[in-house]
Amino acid sequence: MRLAIVQTRPEFGSTRANLQSAIELMESERADLYVLPELFNTGYNFIDTAEVESVAERTDGPTFQAIARFAKDRACYVAYGFAEKTNRLFNSAALVGPDGLIGLYRKIHLFDRETLLFEQGDLGFPVFDLPFGRVGMMICFDWIYPESARSLALQGAQLVLHPSNLVLPYCPDAMVTRCLESRVFSATANRVGTENRGGVNLRFIGTSEVVSPRGEIMVRLEREEPAVGVVEVDLAEARSKRINQYNDLLAGRRPDQYTS
Numbered sequence: 001m002r003l004a005i006v007q008t009r010p011e012f013g014s015t016r017a018n019l020q021s022a023i024e025l026m027e028s029e030r031a032d033l034y035v036l037p038e039l040f041n042t043g044y045n046f047i048d049t050a051e052v053e054s055v056a057e058r059t060d061g062p063t064f065q066a067i068a069r070f071a072k073d074r075a076c077y078v079a080y081g082f083a084e085k086t087n088r089l090f091n092s093a094a095l096v097g098p099d100g101l102i103g104l105y106r107k108i109h110l111f112d113r114e115t116l117l118f119e120q121g122d123l124g125f126p127v128f129d130l131p132f133g134r135v136g137m138m139i140c141f142d143w144i145y146p147e148s149a150r151s152l153a154l155q156g157a158q159l160v161l162h163p164s165n166l167v168l169p170y171c172p173d174a175m176v177t178r179c180l181e182s183r184v185f186s187a188t189a190n191r192v193g194t195e196n197r198g199g200v201n202l203r204f205i206g207t208s209e210v211v212s213p214r215g216e217i218m219v220r221l222e223r224e225e226p227a228v229g230v231v232e233v234d235l236a237e238a239r240s241k242r243i244n245q246y247n248d249l250l251a252g253r254r255p256d257q258y259t260s
């Protein structure tokens with residue numbers, strides 16, 4: 001299947017324009033599954049919860065409607081990050097297919113000032129079966145906890161969809177280890193650009209990438225520009241966790257010897 005990472009440059013608060021430019025980027029490359037960044041439609045650097053509240057959407061909001069139309073028209077799947085409004089605010093990711101919403105993930109490990117703006121995720125790390133294999137979602141800073149990708153792998157996820165707004169430089173290389181240690185694919189879609197608001201200046205690092213279960217970087221985008229990276233992947237490759245005759249990475253775990 002054709003897997004696409006979509007690296008965008010959202011403008012803070014310009015929700016409609018950001019949605020439109022993301023759709024145009026997706027239209028530029030045919031794929032079966034697209035991954036968009038974290039908070040791709042709103043921007044990231046909120047000053048307070050009132051700002052989040054003003055742009056947050058319900059799971060069936062206008063952003064979902066537009067993405068669902070795209071997925072239906074193109075018979076494809078899209079994972080995207082957005083500010084989710086219930087009676088609370090979450091930093092969430094939705095997975096949408098030709099028939100509508102497939103799944104939702106709410107970011108569990110909030111980064112920096114996100115802890116002031118969003119509630120901690122409360123849905124665990126769910127996995128979803130797509131025609132080409134089992135996938136799960138985590139968002140950006142979740143990468144720094146190996147438990148995130150491992151939780152997905154233990155439930156049989158073959159591909160980790162990873163909408164991101166990375167500002168630290170470590171994640172792109174670290175994902176090689178995340179993939180090697182659980183023998184999964186990952187698709188990290190990050191954004192580019194800067195946001196200087198309320199005295200907080202953030203520069204997003206681009207470098208979106210797809211990594212294979214053997215730790216190969218199948219595609220890695222530049223640091224500065226919006227772009228789409230497409231690779232052909234066979235998720236069956238992530239099914240076996242065996243690395244030699246004696247070592248099966250998941251079966252070889254020793255949870256009775258670990259401290260949780």
Ligand code: ACM
Nearest residue numbers: 111140141165166
């Ligand atoms: C991040 O979690 N957005 C760095």
